[in-house]
Amino acid sequence: MRVLVVEDEAALRDALRTRLIDSGFTVDLAADGEEGLFAGSEYPLDVAIVDLGLPKLPGLELIRRLRAAGKTYPILVLTARDNWQDKVQGLQAGADDYVAKPFHFEEVLARLQALLRRAGGWASAELRCGPVLLDTRAQTLHVDGVPVELTTFEYRILEHLILRAGEVVSKTELTERLYDQDYERDSNVIEVLVGRLRRKLDPQERLRPIETLRGRGYRFALARDTTTP
Numbered sequence: 319m320r321v322l323v324v325e326d327e328a329a330l331r332d333a334l335r336t337r338l339i340d341s342g343f344t345v346d347l348a349a350d351g352e353e354g355l356f357a358g359s360e361y362p363l364d365v366a367i368v369d370l371g372l373p374k375l376p377g378l379e380l381i382r383r384l385r386a387a388g389k390t391y392p393i394l395v396l397t398a399r400d401n402w403q404d405k406v407q408g409l410q411a412g413a414d415d416y417v418a419k420p421f422h423f424e425e426v427l428a429r430l431q432a433l434l435r436r437a438g439g440w441a442s443a444e445l446r447c448g449p450v451l452l453d454t455r456a457q458t459l460h461v462d463g464v465p466v467e468l469t470t471f472e473y474r475i476l477e478h479l480i481l482r483a484g485e486v487v488s489k490t491e492l493t494e495r496l497y498d499q500d501y502e503r504d505s506n507v508i509e510v511l512v513g514r515l516r517r518k519l520d521p522q523e524r525l526r527p528i529e530t531l532r533g534r535g536y537r538f539a540l541a542r543d544t545t546t547p
């Protein structure tokens with residue numbers, strides 16, 4: 319999942335970046351509202367974290383402009399503690415949730431993951447499709463109850479495909495979520511990773527969990543199980 323962090327305090331911005339990368343996210347950074355507007359408009363984001371107190375363009379105005387431009391990804395705002403007006407105004411401007419500063423990173427992470435699940439139509443942190451169970455909190459995969467080890471990149475791709483199970487996901491979309499802008503992009507890497515995921519998920523080739531749609535991308539083909547585990 320690709321996340322934009324718009325935060326003017328350098329230490330906090332860098333701390334968020336490190337923790338988010340450790341948690342499996344691809345991270346874009348912006349240090350003020352104008353940078354945030356550029357990144358938020360141009361990059362293929364899944365979610366954004368926006369501090370409300372920003373130089374150049376205030377966070378509330380940034381959120382309004384992104385929403386006015388048709389950007390629908392979830393936005394989590396960072397507010398000053400005990401400032402209920404900030405929270406209300408943030409939600410009215412188009413944010414989806416908020417965390418008050420100072421915060422524990424775990425709270426930010428839990429709220430981001432909940433926003434991403436809801437955006438993908440999932441209610442629970444455990445994404446189950448037939449025999450495949452992906453736990454987005456623990457970042458673990460089980461197939462038929464047996465744990466399967468994944469690398470960071472394999473996990474990122476599988477999580478993205480399963481969050482959008484049943485939909486076509488283009489190779490470009492996967493590449494953009496795998497790397498931030500500093501990496502050289504190569505769609506052959508996606509093919510290799512999807513091939514490895516298929517062998518790990520389906521060594522007997524009986525499930526066929528990931529379909530290839532020629533020229534269009536991939537689709538996670540196992541039906542979502544939306545009943546509680």
Ligand code: CA
Nearest residue numbers: 326369371372
């Ligand atoms: Ca600030």
